[in-house]
Amino acid sequence: MAPDVKPIPLTRAVAPFYVGVDLGGTSTKLGVVDDLGRPVCRAEDIPTAVAAGPPNSVEQIAAGVNAMIAQIGLQPTEVARIGLGCPGILDYQAGVMVNPTNFPGWHGFPIRDLLAEHLGMPVVMSNDASAAAYGEMWIGSGRGFRSVVLLTLGTGIGCGAIIHNVIIEGEHGHGTECGHILIDPSPQAPVCSCGKTGHLEAFASATAVVRRARELLAAGKCKAVAERTAAGETLNPRLIAALAEAGDPEALELILDTARYLGYGIVTLLHTFDPSVVLLGGAMTFGGNGSPIGRRFLQRIREEIRERAFPALVEKISIRFAALGGDAGFIGAAGIARMVHRRDRG
């Protein structure tokens, strides 16, 4: 995971200000950004009290926003908009989440309007994956581009795409569900979290890497991994990256295979969305730019793309790590709120 962004002092910030809220199934991130996208502050994460129901959670989030604003000495009138990034499929007209997976009982609840009412400020809702992509485009690794795809590698694979400054979410909110693009139609392809086979997520998520490692362990391979897990360590991409960095060839192969699979998927993304840049974020970047293993991972992805993509496209595309880490969501939610604010002002 890339490091979070260092906030700037309020005295150096450029008004107006935007609050970003990144609603997660476990915790919610909050921050204030200035008109140039620079975080002015980042609040402590608020536990999302999913089970306590949305009215309760919205009240806590509103209280968190008010406390955060007060703490840095910002007047509520200096905040132009609140950006609220939410997971899953959204009904933007109604300002509600649609059958959100990890939010039982939240379906159809007027979360946007209730938050606006609590805060006395307009709230702009956005999809969290789109928001993260927007954040990276605004002030992260996608800065300077208007066509950015962000793949978030973790338990699953998330994706946000902005092409020509237009956020792509599709007709039913399933657009850029790129974890579910088909990369291998063979019957022996692994099963995805959605129950179907051959999807990118079944090959290149953290879950998939651990599953492949387990299969190798079961076949008596990956001795180094076996030793470390026998000693009580958890089998996860971080352990695999550590072993690869220590010179274990099997751990490295697991990582480079993952890169190859991601390459397959990105080839398809280039021929559908045609972005300027594809960014890789999330927990599973094997150390990213700061690690030789992360850099080899990225290099292997690029090689696969060169091998597979329409030649004229290969020259034009940049593949790199995301820069904002866990802050991308709230920064992007604030950025989308700013975009709407500026459009409303004309």
Next chain:
Amino acid sequence: MAPDVKPIPLTRAVAPFYVGVDLGGTSTKLGVVDDLGRPVCRAEDIPTAVAAGPPNSVEQIAAGVNAMIAQIGLQPTEVARIGLGCPGILDYQAGVMVNPTNFPGWHGFPIRDLLAEHLGMPVVMSNDASAAAYGEMWIGSGRGFRSVVLLTLGTGIGCGAIIHNVIIEGEHGHGTECGHILIDPSPQAPVCSCGKTGHLEAFASATAVVRRARELLAAGKCKAVAERTAAGETLNPRLIAALAEAGDPEALELILDTARYLGYGIVTLLHTFDPSVVLLGGAMTFGGNGSPIGRRFLQRIREEIRERAFPALVEKISIRFAALGGDAGFIGAAGIARMVHRRDRG
């Protein structure tokens, strides 16, 4: 190929009018449509004099447009805009084609502005695949939807996508180059027209179907195909469809395999663009809705999608044949011109 659309009489048409020009490497189609998208007339195709250079061709197209308008008794002032659909990558700012494959010497030529000058009317340039998708969305099989993907099955596989009424073309004009999405990463996957392996076009274009049939012939299979080609018939998807319709199981299998491969590709399109409807057009639809073989082809595609796509999406998507045949391009070019005209009017 679906039948062309029957023009309506001018007396029943609704002003203003739009001229659509569908520039092809061999011939150029022209037509006039009314404000509801209904063709008022379709001119004889004009041979595109590619080798004679763009000034010459543009002059011929302009003459064709003027003759067509005069023939139906339309005043030039009743034409609000000319829509010009062009193949390949376009520079919309400059109104030029960028390294067009079948148009040597046309790179960078100010085709849009020269046509406007000849006609004394504003010309709106569009990509031909996007225009065809727009035409189908306007008055064809995609009517009533705002998120449409059109796959054009022929020598290659073309694609146009409009999502939430936004035309998707990507940052470099390679967006929706869906013939080149990866559907099979295995080393034995066939080579695509672009030189890379495993792309959809290498499995599901007319070229691919003929190649697979040849491979089967070489292996001593497909006796029925062998007999007909020995008798002088050309091996093409039309022959294969005729044999399948006559009950030949191997010909049918060739068609259903093609459907399966298309299903793989469409699964990916659903998880990237998330349209309401995917339309299949072009020369290779095996008779379309009018033929039992065409209907089985479509059915097999739907089955594969049900088998492979994210379950929540399968319920929402419609897969059907396109309706406008070869007219989709000029109708859509006119439709995009109308969209720009209406935007300009505010």
